[in-house]
Amino acid sequence: xxxxxxxxxxxxxxxxxxxxxxxxxxxxxxxxxxxxxxxxxxxxxxxxxxxxxxxxxxxxxxxxxxxxxxxxxxxxxxxxxxxxxxxxxxxxxxxxxxxxxxxxxxxxxxxxxxxxxxxxxxxxxxxxxxxxxxxxxxxxxxxxxxxxxxxxxxxxxxxxxxxxxxxxxxxxxxxxxxxxxxxxxxxxxxxxxxxxxxxxxxxxxxxxxxxxxxxxxxxxxxxxxxxxxxxxxxxxxxxxxxxxxxxxxxxxxxxxxxxxxxxxxxxxxxxxxxxxxxxxxxxxxxxxxxxxxxxxxxxxxxxxxxxxxxxxxxxxxxxxxxxxxxxxxxxxxxxxxxxxxxxxxxxxxxxxxxxxxxxxxxxxxxxxxxxxxxxxxxxxxxxxxxxxxxxxxxxxxxxxxxxx
Ligand SMILES: Cc1cc2nc3c(=O)[nH]c(=O)nc-3n(C[C@H](O)[C@H](O)[C@H](O)COP(=O)(O)OP(=O)(O)OC[C@H]3O[C@@H](n4cnc5c(N)ncnc54)[C@H](O)[C@@H]3O)c2cc1C
Numbered sequence: 001x002x003x004x005x006x007x008x009x010x011x012x013x014x015x016x017x018x019x020x021x022x023x024x025x026x027x028x029x030x031x032x033x034x035x036x037x038x039x040x041x042x043x044x045x046x047x048x049x050x051x052x053x054x055x056x057x058x059x060x061x062x063x064x065x066x067x068x069x070x071x072x073x074x075x076x077x078x079x080x081x082x083x084x085x086x087x088x089x090x091x092x093x094x095x096x097x098x099x100x101x102x103x104x105x106x107x108x109x110x111x112x113x114x115x116x117x118x119x120x121x122x123x124x125x126x127x128x129x130x131x132x133x134x135x136x137x138x139x140x141x142x143x144x145x146x147x148x149x150x151x152x153x154x155x156x157x158x159x160x161x162x163x164x165x166x167x168x169x170x171x172x173x174x175x176x177x178x179x180x181x182x183x184x185x186x187x188x189x190x191x192x193x194x195x196x197x198x199x200x201x202x203x204x205x206x207x208x209x210x211x212x213x214x215x216x217x218x219x220x221x222x223x224x225x226x227x228x229x230x231x232x233x234x235x236x237x238x239x240x241x242x243x244x245x246x247x248x249x250x251x252x253x254x255x256x257x258x259x260x261x262x263x264x265x266x267x268x269x270x271x272x273x274x275x276x277x278x279x280x281x282x283x284x285x286x287x288x289x290x291x292x293x294x295x296x297x298x299x300x301x302x303x304x305x306x307x308x309x310x311x312x313x314x315x316x317x318x319x320x321x322x323x324x325x326x327x328x329x330x331x332x333x334x335x336x337x338x339x340x341x342x343x344x345x346x347x348x349x350x351x352x353x354x355x356x357x358x359x360x361x362x363x364x365x366x367x368x369x370x371x372x373x374x375x376x377x378x379x380x381x382x383x384x385x386x387x388x389x390x391x392x393x394x395x396x397x398x399x400x401x402x403x404x
Contacts, residue, residue: 007328007329008031008032008033008328009032009157009158009159009291009324009328009331010033010035010144010156010157010158010159011027011032011033011034011035011157011158011159011161011324012034012035012036012037012145012147012155012157012159012160012161013034013035013036013037013161013163014037014135014138014147014160014161014162014163014164014169014170015036015037015038015039015162015163015164015165015168015296015298016036016037016038016040016043016129016131016163017038017045017117017163017165017296017297017313018045018113018116018117018120018296018310018313018314019163019295019296019297019298019310019313019314019316019317020036020038020161020163020164020295020296021036021043021117021120021121021124021129022059022063022120022313022314022317022318023161023163023295023316023317023320023321024036024123024124024128024129025063025064025065025120025121025122025123025124025317026063026317026318026320026321026322027320027321027324027325028123028124028125028128029062029063029064029123029321030321030322030324030325031325032321032324032325032328033128034128034161035128035129035130035155035157036124036128036129036130037130037133037134037135037147037149037155038129038130038131038132038133039132039133039134039135039150040131040132041131041132042131043117043121043129043131044114044117045112045113045114045116045117046113046189046274047112047113047114047189047190047191047272047274048112048113048189048191048228048230048274049110049111049112049113049191049219049221049228049230050110050111050112050113050116050307050310051076051079051108051109051110051111051206051219051307052069052073052108052109052110052111052116052310052311053108053307053308053311053387053388054100054104054105054106054107054108054388054389055104055311055315055387055388055389055390055391055392056310056311056314056315057106057107057108057109058105058106058391058393059314059315059317059318059392059393060119060120060314061106062318062393063119063120063122063123063314063318064122064123065118065119065120065121065122065123066119068115068118068119068122069109069111069115069116069118069119070109071223072111072112072115072221072222072223073109073110073111073115073116073221073223074109074110074111074204074219074220074221074223074224075107075108075109075204076096076107076108076109076110076204076205076206076219077095077096077097077203077204077205078093078094078095078096078097078203078204078205078206079094079096079108079205079206079380079381080092080093080094080206080208080378080380080381081093081094081205081206081207081208082208082209082210082372082375083207083208083209083210083260084209084210084211084372085209085210085211085212085214085216085259085260085263086211086258086259086260087260088209088260088262091210091372091375091376092375092376092377092378093205094379094380094381096108096381099381100381100388103381103382103385103388103389104385104388104389108206108388110204110206110219110220110221110228111221111222112191112221112222112226112228113310115221115222116310120314132151133149133150133151134149134150134151135147135148135149135150135164135169135170136148136149136150136169137169137173138160138162138169138170138173138174138292140290140291141156143158144156144157144158144291145157145158145159145160145291145292147160157291158291158331159291159292159293159324159331159335160291160292160293161293161294161295161320162174162292162293162294162295162298162299163294163295163296163298163313164298165296165297165298165301166180166279166281166297166298166301167180168294168297168298170292170294170298171284171287171294171298171299174289174292174294175284175286175287175289175294176284178281180279180280180281180301181279181280181281182235182277182278182279182280183235183277183278183279183280183303183357184234184235185232185233185234185235185277185278185303185357186232186233186234186235186236186275186276186277186278187230187231187232187274187275187276187277187278187304188229188230188231188232188233188247188252188255188273188274188275189228189229189230189231189273189274189275190229190252190266190267190270190271190272190273190274191221191226191227191228191229191270191271191272192226192227192229192266192269192270192271193225193226193269193271194220194224194225194226194227196269197227197265197266197269198261198262198265198266198269199262200262201218201220201227201262201266202220202224202227203220204219204220204224205219206219206307207219208360209259209260209263210360210361210362211256211259212361212362212363212364213233213234213361213363214231214232214233214234214255214256214361215231215232215360215361216229216231216232216256216259216263217229217230217231218230218266227266229266229267229270230304231252231255231256232278232360232361233255233256235277245274245275245276246272246273246274246275247273247274247275248273249267249268249270249273251273251275252267252270252273252275253267253268278303278304279301280303280354281300281301282350283300283343283346283347283350283351284299284300284343286339286343287299287300287339287343288332288335288336288338288339290332290335291331291332291335292335293320293335293338293339295313295316295317295320296309296310296312296313296316296317297309297313299316299342299346300312300346300347300349300350301350302349302350302353302354303353303354303356303357304353305353305356305357305360306349306352306353306356306384306387308349308353308387312345312346312349314392315342315345315390315392316338316342316346316392318392318393318396319338319341319342319392319393319395319396320334320335320338322393322396322397322400322402323335323337323338323341323396323400324338326400326401326402337399337400338396341395341396341399345390349387359371
């Protein structure tokens with residue numbers, strides 16, 4: 001599909017999560033317009049935390065959402081602090097101050113997901129967003145696309161950006177009809193008020209307790225008013241991959257029976273406990289199809305063990321905006337170049353995130369002792385420089401010949 005030279009394509013973004021809103025914000029920054037269709041009745045995020053590493057933070061700054069984000073996000077002083085499950089022995093801890101900013105020009109923050117969503121949303125005009133708009137199909141019609149919504153209405157667009165998450169209907173329609181597979185791993189999450197949190201849990205540290213078949217992560221969010229807890233274990237026989245599924249504190253506690261009292265205290269202080277199955281999808285060989293493309297979890301869902309899913313969605317967003325703004329008259333070409341700039345990097349992050357499960361969940365024994373010895377001499381801040389040091393906007397601008 002080609003639009004007339006100089007004209008802007010009609011861009012529809014399906015999904016108003018972190019990826020979809022970042023896409024809309026960056027499209028606006030690069031002089032294009034978009035319409036976002038979000039199925040929920042309001043723009044909101046589940047009660048959970050997120051770590052924003054420098055590769056995400058520099059894009060938030062560029063998008064204009066950084067100041068709002070900084071008001072409640074917690075600058076972390078240490079990350080990858082691995083502790084032993086039964087007594088909290090610190091196996092390793094990476095100090096971030098001042099190394100993170102010195103190496104990558106930005107700090108690493110922890111934040112409530114709602115605060116990250118608000119930051120990416122800041123640059124998107126309200127009138128661009130249609131709420132309560134669940135897309136049920138996207139169909140090529142001549143040289144454009146028709147998006148059918150659940151309420152029976154339909155909308156036309158020249159470009160469709162599917163940012164509709166791991167269950168993307170657009171991915172299913174255009175890229176792969178395969179359903180995501182349950183991974184056999186379940187995630188528990190809760191938010192604990194600061195007043196109920198045990199000593200140490202409010203330290204600005206991304207802390208990971210490792211134990212047999214399980215690991216348990218926490219860090220402060222919401223300007224230190226809350227602690228985010230997310231923990232992983234075997235899924236067992238029940239499966240539910242919706243973000244809204246819940247379980248009881250009792251069941252969460254039973255899963256971590258015998259762990260350090262500080263872990264149990266965080267579980268006991270939980271009000272509501274979310275429980276959902278992590279889904280597994282291998283990298284796609286391609287994700288742009290003429291005027292349709294995928295973005296964020298719709299394109300490359302990943303295990304959360306590198307805390308990079310949202311960051312990669314934001315990197316996708318800026319890359320897409322740069323390529324589309326370079327050749328608005330040839331959106332299909334722009335979408336192919338967007339995919340080419342993103343495919344290898346996102347597949348690599350999917351793969352390394354996947355590889356962590358086994359390492360994090362080793363039973364006590366020789367392999368666990370070898371792992372702990374490796375952790376003690378590891379330097380994830382520098383070893384992951386290819387992730388944190390990447391500037392997706394600059395990379396795209398250079399590839400498109402916008403800067404040298
Ligand atoms: C336990 C856990 C911890 C994580 N921790 C981190 C972290 O620390 N750092 C990090 O960077 N990432 C983290 N992630 C990953 C991150 O949450 C996701 O990668 C990110 O939310 C993806 O954003 P998205 O916009 O692509 O998809 P989503 O957040 O899933 O948003 C999709 C949006 O599309 C809407 N939608 C869906 N279908 C339709 C439809 N048919 N029509 C209209 N709208 C639709 C949904 O309502 C939703 O608003 C974590 C993930 C998990 C599971």
